[in-house]
Amino acid sequence: DAGVIQSPRHEVTEMGQEVTLRCKPISGHDYLFWYRQTMMRGLELLIYFNNNVPIDDSGMPEDRFSAKMPNASFSTLKIQPSEPRDSAVYFCASSFRGSLNTEAFFGQGTRLTVV
Amino acid sequence: AQSVTQPDIHITVSEGASLELRCNYSYGATPYLFWYVQSPGQGLQLLLKYFSGDTLVQGIKGFEAEFKRSQSSFNLRKPSVHWSDAAEYFCAVAPYSSASKIIFGSGTRLSIRP
Numbered sequence: 346d347a348g349v350i351q352s353p354r355h356e357v358t359e360m361g362q363e364v365t366l367r368c369k370p371i372s373g374h375d376y377l378f379w380y381r382q383t384m385m386r387g388l389e390l391l392i393y394f395n396n397n398v399p400i401d402d403s404g405m406p407e408d409r410f411s412a413k414m415p416n417a418s419f420s421t422l423k424i425q426p427s428e429p430r431d432s433a434v435y436f437c438a439s440s441f442r443g444s445l446n447t448e449a450f451f452g453q454g455t456r457l458t459v460v
Numbered sequence: 461a462q463s464v465t466q467p468d469i470h471i472t473v474s475e476g477a478s479l480e481l482r483c484n485y486s487y488g489a490t491p492y493l494f495w496y497v498q499s500p501g502q503g504l505q506l507l508l509k510y511f512s513g514d515t516l517v518q519g520i521k522g523f524e525a526e527f528k529r530s531q532s533s534f535n536l537r538k539p540s541v542h543w544s545d546a547a548e549y550f551c552a553v554a555p556y557s558s559a560s561k562i563i564f565g566s567g568t569r570l571s572i573r574p
Binding site for chain 2: 349378380387388390393401436438448449450451452453454
């Protein structure tokens with residue numbers, strides 16, 4: 346398996362524009378997570394899905410952020426409208442709860458810069 | 461709510477010296493515990509994990525960690541560091557009742573002195 350795949354790797358956008366980050370989890374994994382990493386706040390869990398259903402979105406900073414998982418192999422994180430304070434590295438991760446192994450596998454991240 | 465504390469923001473050790481990175485967690489029960497490493501510009505890679513059983517856990521790249529229930533700690537150790545170990549290290553916990561929700565500490569940046 347190629348691992349968790351995120352696209353794009355880098356995104357630069359202007360304030361007010363819509364940004365969509367994409368994630369393809371590892372095949373067979375039933376959990377998907379979106380994290381945001383900044384110098385000030387470290388790694389924050391934004392939202393996670395189980396079997397494509399959002400379970401906990403309490404980490405989503407505000408209504409400008411939304412996430413979807415239309416099927417088991419694809420998820421998006423959308424920011425509309427984007428603001429400079431959204432600049433961060435966004436990580437997607439997936440895991441399989443079929444056993445006691447709850448290790449999360451991370452993608453390479455998307456570095457978002459909002460100017 | 462559960463939390464993870466990594467008290468050391470930045471540590472510098474000499475190549476070949478031993479290393480210990482501290483991690484304390486706050487949770488009523490024994491959670492799942494993890495150590496991840498992040499190299500610059502990369503995602504996070506799992507070094508080791510603890511679920512139950514032997515409290516001394518061996519991981520990849522020569523790392524080990526010891527779970528101490530009485531101290532609510534899960535410190536990471538390596539007997540002799542290599543220059544390639546320079547990276548950011550994150551301790552993480554997942555509560556027993558919801559092992560899927562992993563919470564990360566703030567990280568410790570490790571620098572290696574030649």
